[in-house]
Amino acid sequence: EGEYAMGISSFTGLIVWKKAHANTLEVYKLTRSFPDDERYGLTSQMRRAARSIAANIAEAFGRRKPLDKARVYNISEGSNEELKYLLILAKDLGYTKEQKGLWFTVEEVSRMLRKLVATTTLDS
Numbered sequence: 001e002g003e004y005a006m007g008i009s010s011f012t013g014l015i016v017w018k019k020a021h022a023n024t025l026e027v028y029k030l031t032r033s034f035p036d037d038e039r040y041g042l043t044s045q046m047r048r049a050a051r052s053i054a055a056n057i058a059e060a061f062g063r064r065k066p067l068d069k070a071r072v073y074n075i076s077e078g079s080n081e082e083l084k085y086l087l088i089l090a091k092d093l094g095y096t097k098e099q100k101g102l103w104f105t106v107e108e109v110s111r112m113l114r115k116l117v118a119t120t121t122l123d124s
Contacts, residue, residue, distance in 0.1 A: 011061035016112040019105050020054040020076070026102050027083070034095050042095070046086045052079040053109065060116075070120040077113045080106060 011017050027050040031043040053076045060072035084106055090096045 011058040014057060014061065016109060016116060017054055017057045017061075019109050019112070020050075020057055020080075023083075023102060023105055023109065024050040024054050026099075026105075030090075030096060030099065030102070034090070038095070042086065042090060042093075046083065046090065049079045049083040049086060052076070053083065057113075066120050070117050073113055073117045073120060077110065077117065080110050080113060084110075 008014060024047075027046050031038075031046055034043045056072050056076040056079065060069045060076070063069040063072060084103075087096075087099055087103060087106070091098055
């Protein structure tokens with residue numbers, strides 16, 4: 001799989017980053033329609049969680065020590081799980097309908113991050 005192969009010179013070459021970035025853009029679009037009184041609540045929290053996933057993937061890419069890389073990828077995993085809950089909350093509050101496409105790619109990022117953490121820790 002491409003993101004695990006050597007020779008990638010930038011985090012933007014990682015498939016997992018591309019998917020996480022696309023999810024971030026989708027979350028921004030989705031939250032535009034949330035109520036104004038959620039601007040500093042759910043809207044802000046969902047956007048922060050989504051940004052954190054892609055940003056931490058980028059940060060981890062720049063780490064040299066495998067355990068440092070794995071730790072930062074693991075932070076991305078936590079933010080991705082947080083985003084899952086926030087998507088459920090937004091749906092249950094009636095701010096959005098079920099987001100099957102977004103949910104699918106969020107789950108895909110989860111699987112890819114788990115694999116990255118596992119393969120990175122094997123390198124240590």
